[in-house]
Amino acid sequence: MSLTPFALPETKPYWDAAAQDRLHIQRCHDCRKCYFPPAPVCPHCTSRNVVWEDMSGRATLYSYVITASPWPQWDMKPPFSVATIALEEGPRLLSTVVDCEQSPFALKIDMPLVATWRKFGDGPKLLCFRPTAENRQ
Template sequence: MTVKTAPAKAVPVATPTTKPYWEGTKAGELRLQKCSDCSHHFLYPRIRCPKCGSANTAWVAASGKAKLYSYVINHFPAPGWEGEVPYVIAMVQLAEGPRMMSSLVGVPADPAKLVLDMPLQVRFEARGDMMLPVFQAAGSAA
């Protein structure tokens, strides 16, 4: 007899390049890379500045402030998300400049409630032994 268990949500795996990012989320910080030569902030993690090509970069803590840039309301769940549809997959514009894909939590999956440019704030949710950044409306209770 086979016992079927519900699939779990995917857990990210840190690589040598992304390790500082994931260490940041565990410390409650959203970390970005900043070019020490041209001051450009960037995300996803990489070994060279995408603007000027410099390898002289450093990890910095972002403010966690963002705006809703775009979104999609997902009705067809990925494995592990079956009990949560519909849910909002958001593209957020960080205050420091980079955009990132994330989840929007605490806001109904209703276009009338999802106002582009609405202010957002990062928070972190546990997934396996990792912490993932998600976003909520700024000023709402965590």
């Protein structure tokens, strides 16, 4: 399978922004809620009156595992975290926590995180998260 994300018309603004280190997702202009993944319809209220916005990048660690296998396609060596991230603006998404010891002792549920972008192997820039400066291990 190809890991390089294949953008659709509906998701291209997300990937274009990611290439510039920006977390760009959609907010519903009617109910004011943010949502993820990108789509032309708000899943909270079915409105098509939705707009793209830059998010703050502030988030918390909702949950995770620490995988023990290498990921040669991305040139990633274990252990590395596969994490559910809760954005300050509401949506949750899958990512990884970097710049942090990859252990249950360092990775604390609900710890504050901030968005960062990394390239793995030959892939595009991917949204990742790191501990906030005051929370760095």
